[in-house]
Amino acid sequence: MEEEQKDVEKKPFSFFTGLQYATTGAATLLFLRSGNRFLTHAQRGKTITAAVCCLYLSVANEMGWLPFNYFVKERISIKEQPTKSFCTQLASPSESKTIAEQVLRKDCFECRVIGTGSCTFIGTFILYNTWTSDYYIKRPYVRAALKSFAAVAFYGAAARWFYLPPFTNLKEMMIKPEIIYVMGVSGAGKSTVAEHLAEKISWTFIDGDNFHSRANIEKMKNGIPLQDEDRWPWLENIRVHALENSKLVIACSSLKKKYRELLAKDLQAVFVFLDVTRTELEMRMTKRTGHFMPCSMLDSQLATLEYPRADEKNVVVVKIADLSIDGIVTQICRSLDC
Numbered sequence: 258m259e260e261e262q263k264d265v266e267k268k269p270f271s272f273f274t275g276l277q278y279a280t281t282g283a284a285t286l287l288f289l290r291s292g293n294r295f296l297t298h299a300q301r302g303k304t305i306t307a308a309v310c311c312l313y314l315s316v317a318n319e320m321g322w323l324p325f326n327y328f329v330k331e332r333i334s335i336k337e338q339p340t341k342s343f344c345t346q347l348a349s350p351s352e353s354k355t356i357a358e359q360v361l362r363k364d365c366f367e368c369r370v371i372g373t374g375s376c377t378f379i380g381t382f383i384l385y386n387t388w389t390s391d392y393y394i395k396r397p398y399v400r401a402a403l404k405s406f407a408a409v410a411f412y413g414a415a416a417r418w419f420y421l422p423p424f425t426n427l428k429e430m431m432i433k434p435e436i437i438y439v440m441g442v443s444g445a446g447k448s449t450v451a452e453h454l455a456e457k458i459s460w461t462f463i464d465g466d467n468f469h470s471r472a473n474i475e476k477m478k479n480g481i482p483l484q485d486e487d488r489w490p491w492l493e494n495i496r497v498h499a500l501e502n503s504k505l506v507i508a509c510s511s512l513k514k515k516y517r518e519l520l521a522k523d524l525q526a527v528f529v530f531l532d533v534t535r536t537e538l539e540m541r542m543t544k545r546t547g548h549f550m551p552c553s554m555l556d557s558q559l560a561t562l563e564y565p566r567a568d569e570k571n572v573v574v575v576k577i578a579d580l581s582i583d584g585i586v587t588q589i590c591r592s593l594d595c
């Protein structure tokens with residue numbers, strides 16, 4: 258990751274940076290030119306309009322608005338690292354926070370309005386400028402060719418609004434999770450964080466431990482690690498509950514990839530993995546009172562845990578080091594855009 262960061266720093270100049278300089282420069286020149294006293298009203302109007310278009314492109318490039326909001330992944334990276342410019346992100350997208358990116362991205366309504374509005378404006382502008390016979394391009398076929406560009410812009414407007422190609426993937430990205438699983442080994446803070454998160458986003462908190470059979474609880478109490486066959490019915494019960502409800506934040510260890518696959522089956526679910534060091538876990542479990550899970554289970558919990566990898570697109574990893582509960586919840590909300 259550090260290597261990647263360095264790479265990002267090394268590449269401050271990209272096509273998009275160039276575009277930004279060019280459009281800013283063009284806007285400035287056009288604005289200056291619009292002050293020329295020899296211009297007719299019509300010419301001045303067109304020059305100013307062109308200047309505004311260039312200015313818009315420059316700002317849109319920086320902010321990730323249309324046509325640049327197509328790169329939603331990069332927009333998300335910017336949100337997470339607000340100090341890095343959009344162009345830099347685009348030049349070398351940093352580490353992907355896989356999970357949220359695929360499941361949680363949502364289209365921004367303002368982007369949709371701006372996108373559709375600006376395409377409509379561009380189409381209208383082209384038509385307006387190529388329609389009149391005193392247009393400085395006299396050859397009718399050149400005018401007709403230019404005029405046809407308006408169709409592209411108008412299609413762009415409709416496509417942006419209705420998620421037609423090339424904007425189809427934006428719609429897929431809009432799928433919002435209905436279920437958030439807060440996962441991790443015992444003592445990671447699942448119940449605590451899930452409860453606070455649920456409160457913050459006004460969803461319902463569910464403690465996965467409540468779905469364990471008596472036999473499972475007895476086993477854990479006695480320091481006997483659960484096996485797959487103990488966990489399957491437990492996980493299936495949780496999943497059924499999730500299927501029958503929505504807007505749930507569920508604390509559930511979800512230690513193995515295959516468990517996560519089951520828990521997410523037929524659901525719009527995302528996992529938030531609380532990544533806590535062993536030392537911290539041990540300290541918490543030793544301090545904790547009134548819980549059935551003994552500290553002696555920590556090793557087996559860590560041995561069973563399959564750390565979510567990049568191919569698990571629906572997992573967000575939160576490194577807990579020194580974060581307060583509120584800090585963790587804020588970080589989760591930022592990653593999940595919730």
Ligand SMILES: Nc1ncnc2c1ncn2[C@@H]1O[C@H](COP(=O)(O)OP(=O)(O)OP(=O)(O)O)[C@@H](O)[C@H]1O
Pocket residue numbers: 441442443444445446447448449450466508510541542544545548550577580581582585
């Ligand atoms: N960010 C945090 N900083 C410090 N202490 C925390 C933090 N989060 C949770 N704790 C404490 O750690 C202990 C374990 O938290 P919690 O019971 O929420 O973990 P859990 O993952 O749900 O555990 P289990 O799976 O065993 O039920 C609790 O005593 C809780 O108060």
Ligand SMILES: O=C(O)[C@H](O)[C@@H](O)[C@H](O)[C@H](O)CO
Pocket residue numbers: 442443444465466477483488510511512550
């Ligand atoms: O092995 C497991 O999957 C764990 O035992 C969890 O299921 C427990 O519910 C919880 O972590 C106990 O506090």
